[in-house]
Structures are given as structure tokens and as C-alpha cells.
Amino acid sequence: MxxxxxxxxxxxxxxxxxxxxxxxxxxxxxxxxxxxxxxxxxxxxxxxxxxxxxxxxxxxxxxxxxxxxxxxxxxxxxxxxxxxxxxxxxxxxxxxxxxxxxxxxxxxxxxxxNPSNVDIETSKQQYADMLYDSEENKMLDIIADIISRMSERCSQILTKFYVEGKNLDTILMEIPTIESKNSLKTKKYKCTELLRESARDIYKRYLNS
The missing domain is CATH 1.10.238 (Recoverin; domain 1)
Known part of the structure; x- marks a missing residue:
């Protein structure tokens, strides 16, 4: 052979x-x-x-x-x-x-x-670049749909941060039930990870359809 x-x-x-x-x-x-x-x-x-x-x-x-x-x-x-x-x-x-x-x-x-030390505030655009895709804004549509179906708290935080463009200090004032900025960072990180995973799975199915 x-x-x-x-x-x-x-x-x-x-x-x-x-x-x-x-x-x-x-x-x-x-x-x-x-x-x-x-x-x-x-x-x-x-x-x-x-x-x-x-x-x-x-x-x-x-x-x-x-x-x-x-x-x-x-x-x-x-x-x-x-x-x-x-x-x-x-x-x-x-x-x-x-x-x-x-x-x-x-x-x-x-x-x-160190969940409270994740520097989300200064990484907003970097995270958006990883999350979004430019093809006919399809990824943006998928993300908006997922956010609307998430828990009320996640939907509230992500909408204010990504859609309305508000910083963490402003969001903290608008959601007084969140006790601290570190707590908000942790919740924001966890919600964004859920969003990211769901969006990529749905987008893959969209590309293969």
C-alpha cells in the first residue's frame, strides 16, 4: 500500500x-x-x-x-x-x-x-461587534426578538444598555431594585451571555435553512 x-x-x-x-x-x-x-x-x-x-x-x-x-x-x-x-x-x-x-x-x-469585575462598560462596542452580524441586519432582528422574550429583568437591562445606549450608572438609577453597580454588572453579564448563545444558535439555523 x-x-x-x-x-x-x-x-x-x-x-x-x-x-x-x-x-x-x-x-x-x-x-x-x-x-x-x-x-x-x-x-x-x-x-x-x-x-x-x-x-x-x-x-x-x-x-x-x-x-x-x-x-x-x-x-x-x-x-x-x-x-x-x-x-x-x-x-x-x-x-x-x-x-x-x-x-x-x-x-x-x-x-x-470575579463576576463584578468584568469591565462591560468599556467593552460595549467590542461585545456588540462580536454579537452582531451585518448580513441584511438579520442578526439585529434576531437579537431584538430574543431580548423581547427574555425575563423581564434581562429584557429591561439589555434594552436600556444596547438599544437605548444608556450607561450603567443611568440604568442603576432607573432600576432602583438593583442594589449596586457591581450587582448590575453581574446581571448584565449573565443576561448578555444568554443572549449571545441564543442569538448565535438561531443565526446558525437561519444560515442553514
Missing amino acids: AKTIHMRTPQQEKEARLVAGMYDKDRKIQSELYAYCSDYFWANCQGMFFADDDTAMEIFQNTFVTFWEKIEQRKIYVSEGRVMGKDDEPLRSSILTYFIGIAKNKYKEWVKK
């Missing part, structure tokens, strides 16, 4: 070299991999993680340590020039996508521990 030849892109070859070098504890490769992941993380983190720079750095450092551990534990390794992952199968994405996946889990862990 003829042996299958897998063509690899320059990026795949680079990533295989970085993973292999990291496992071999090559100091130069370790620094190169750190810079490779760092550049990608900081180019994308503002659209994913709503936290201050110190917290984002903490998330990055913890992510890199976990990524390094996975390489040392051979959960990610190189075989025949290819980066391998779960079930000894070739990694389906780049190691950068894999790295960001770990970072997202680290961020979720941080949010659970």
Missing part, C-alpha cells in the same frame, strides 16, 4: 518545530513560542476578554503555563512533522487557535471568581 503524503503549509511546519523544540526544552524555541502566542493573544484578546490589562496578562501567563504542561505531558506532540492532539489525531486547528481555547477557559474561571 502506498504511503499517504501529507502536504504541510509553512505555518504547520513552523508550529511543529515550535512544539517539538518546546518539548526538548530548547530555550530559544521556548522564547519563540512565547512570542508567537503572545502576539496572537494580544491581537485578539480585546474582542474576547473584557478585563483590564493586568488581568489579561494574568490570563495569558496562566494559559501559556497550561499550554506548556500539555506539551510536556504529550497531550500535544509532533509525529512525522505534524502536530498531534486528542486521540493521537492531527490537530485540526493551528496551535494558536488551541491556545486561545485554553485562554477562554481561563477567562471563564476568572469571571466565575
Whole structure:
């Protein structure tokens, strides 16, 4: 039986070299991999993680340590020039996508521990960019419909924040039953996460219909 030849892109070859070098504890490769992941993380983190720079750095450092551990534990390794992952199968994405996946889990862990510290106010436009889609404003229609069907409190908060464009201080004055700004931030975060998940599921079904 003829042996299958897998063509690899320059990026795949680079990533295989970085993973292999990291496992071999090559100091130069370790620094190169750190810079490779760092550049990608900081180019994308503002659209994913709503936290201050110190917290984002903490998330990055913890992510890199976990990524390094996975390489040392051979959960990610190189075989025949290819980066391998779960079930000894070739990694389906780049190691950068894999790295960001770990970072997202680290961020979720941080949010659970610090829900009142999520910087939603300064991330409003970033979150909107992630949530909305430009195709015939269909995503906006879906979002408006979902908001109208959510709990009264979620509908109230999200409408004031996204539709009416009000800041958290104003919303807090208009909803006196919410006891503090931190409490409002936590409720706003949870409601937005529900909205985001529902909107994306419905939009996927719309695209496949």
C-alpha cells in the first residue's frame, strides 16, 4: 500500500518545530513560542476578554503555563512533522487557535471568581461587534426578538444598555431594585451571555435553512 503524503503549509511546519523544540526544552524555541502566542493573544484578546490589562496578562501567563504542561505531558506532540492532539489525531486547528481555547477557559474561571469585575462598560462596542452580524441586519432582528422574550429583568437591562445606549450608572438609577453597580454588572453579564448563545444558535439555523 502506498504511503499517504501529507502536504504541510509553512505555518504547520513552523508550529511543529515550535512544539517539538518546546518539548526538548530548547530555550530559544521556548522564547519563540512565547512570542508567537503572545502576539496572537494580544491581537485578539480585546474582542474576547473584557478585563483590564493586568488581568489579561494574568490570563495569558496562566494559559501559556497550561499550554506548556500539555506539551510536556504529550497531550500535544509532533509525529512525522505534524502536530498531534486528542486521540493521537492531527490537530485540526493551528496551535494558536488551541491556545486561545485554553485562554477562554481561563477567562471563564476568572469571571466565575470575579463576576463584578468584568469591565462591560468599556467593552460595549467590542461585545456588540462580536454579537452582531451585518448580513441584511438579520442578526439585529434576531437579537431584538430574543431580548423581547427574555425575563423581564434581562429584557429591561439589555434594552436600556444596547438599544437605548444608556450607561450603567443611568440604568442603576432607573432600576432602583438593583442594589449596586457591581450587582448590575453581574446581571448584565449573565443576561448578555444568554443572549449571545441564543442569538448565535438561531443565526446558525437561519444560515442553514
